[in-house]
Amino acid sequence: MADGNGSNRNNDNKPGRSKAWFGPMDRDGFVHRSWMRNQGHPTHVFDGRPVIGICNTWSELTPCNGHFRELAEHVKRGVYEMGGFPVEFPVMSLGETLMRPTTMLFRNLASMDVEESIRANPMDGVVLLTGCDKTTPSLLMGAASCGLPTIVCSGGPMLNGKFRDRDIGSGTSVWEFSEDVRGGKMTLADFMDAEAGMSRSAGHCMTMGTASTMASMVEALGMGLPSNAAIPAADSRRKVVARMVGQRIVDMVKENLTIDKILTKEAFENAIMVNGAIGGSTNAVVHLMAIAGRLGVELTLDDWDRLGRDMPCLVNLMPSGKYLMEDFFYAGGLPAVIKEIGDHLHKDALTVNGQSIWENSKDAVCYDRDVIFEKEKPFKDSGGIVVLRGNLAPTGAILKPSAATEELLQHRGRAIVFEDIDHFKEKVNDPDLDVNPDDVLVLKNCGPKGYPGFPEVGNLELPPKILAQGITDMVRISDARMSGTAYGTVVLHTSPEAAAGGTLALVRDGDMIELDVAGRGLHLEVSDEELERRRAEWSPPTGPIDRGYYKLYTDHVLQADTGADLDFLVGNSGAPVPRESH
Secondary structure (H helix, E strand, O other): OOOOOOOOOOHHHOOOOOHHHHOOOOHHHHHHHHHHHOOOOOHHHHOOOOEEEEEEOOOOOOHHHOOHHHHHHHHHHHHHHOOOEEEEEEOOOOOOOOOOOOOHHHHHHHHHHHHHHHHHOOOOEEEEEEOOOOHHHHHHHHHHHHOOOEEEEEOOEOOOEEEOOEEEOOOHHHHHHHHHHHOOOOOHHHHHHHHHHHOOOOOEOOOOOHHHHHHHHHHHHOOOOOOOOOOOOOOHHHHHHHHHHHHHHHHHHHHOOOHHHHOOHHHHHHHHHHHHHHOOOOHHHHHHHHHHHHHOOOOOHHHHHHHHOOOOEOEOEOOOOOEOHHHHHHHOHHHHHHHHOHHHOOOOOEOOOOOEHHHHHOOOOOOOOOOEOEOOEOOEOOOOOEEEEEOOEEEEEEEOHHHOOHHHOEEEEEEEEEOOHHHHHHHOOOOOOOOOOOOEEEEOOOOOOOOOOOOOOOOOOOOHHHHOOOOOOOEEEEOOOOOOOOOOOEEEEEEOOHHHOOHHHHOOOOOEEEEEOOOOEEEEOOOHHHHHHHHHHOOOOOOOOOOHHHHHHHHHEOOHHHOOOEHHHOOOOOOOOOOOOO
């Protein structure tokens, strides 16, 4: 029967959990099917075909994801073409450019939204539409907790930014121009003119910032189709990928290719190595650790140091280089990078298209060796993330060598201490600030608990009196993160953080600090006895809000070295069919 009150449903062939909603020929089945019909769905969509949830982070307040309504329609077409039933649903969208105090505060909340939306509804498989920085890890975290067949479709980067006769990159050029204005090298009028040409199409940051890095991690983990990472949002081929994603998820459901079969320890190790090869964002560390934690995959900072230590950077993109994601796509994209470092990878790691990562990349071609370098002649010798330890970072801190000044990777200097970000903003522009180029800028109370939310303020602006001397970099240490579009000799994610009583909380003006990247050391030259005396005088800071999600977050957030997830979300609960609602 084509439609109406009856049906020729073959419910016994239902491959997944949606059968519990749409299959029963009783009151409950009537309710579930009947209400769905008010959107114009005909009888045959309830006949046992896979129900595919399209998890959409579209929002006008998340400019990077502003084109996702259209992208979702292309996913739906692919699902329909393969005989599936697509159902789009919204989840909390995290826009890096507008949200305060930081989107990282809400990454875990958004992951809970995703997890509970999937578990509570009749889905057999899930498509995750991701773009802006935190939308990728939050959706992956939530989906990983449920364990259904899952595939990611990234939204793609913007076209290259343009300012007069040059390409400019989102984020990276902002930091550069801002420092030039503060140092008297650029007029404020020129600074404002550059604004209009930076974000000139749909899409996320086109530098190798966190959004592009996490899109690359999706592909390296095997959770996206080949070339997912680099196709510009404005390119029609991005819509083709969306359609192919819709087609593929239906088969994944039929094959029972669940997310845990793809996100293995080998997949995470591949992603770490790829992150080094692309000169990816330091934020990938905390996000991959959190995703792995949802699956019970043991991933540690030592894995990052072990696998990234000798991985050269092959990709000449901002902030480490000069090109942008549009150029990266034309040069061959991530498959070309994967092919270049193939001997280092777990080649048989499974991906969402049913083939191994090596099968997807072994025939890739590089079309521009000024963008993607050969492994034997790399763009930079080190692209990985360095893990530092010492009495200042007992459980670890990280640094990105490819974005740092080589001469500062071995450094000893006097601490100039800022107790929090407000203290920094109050002092940094003071012409009487006692600071020299060899000093070390230390920022406290900007970790997961301290801000709260772990903001991207670690790449501290240099004092104007330093910029006036022509100095463009100093060693900076904090318990904060930094934007993937940023650069500098910046020590980040110092753990335990100051607000949790870490040694960072005890640093005082004038203390000597030694950074030894080659030796993986970060040492505060203060005796244990003096540190204990200071600790006895220390008291934890109080947060700005002591209710609601803020309180839940600060009471339960883990430290950066384990991913900054909430303690009660580590592990997963699967997606058993819940009790009936009536």
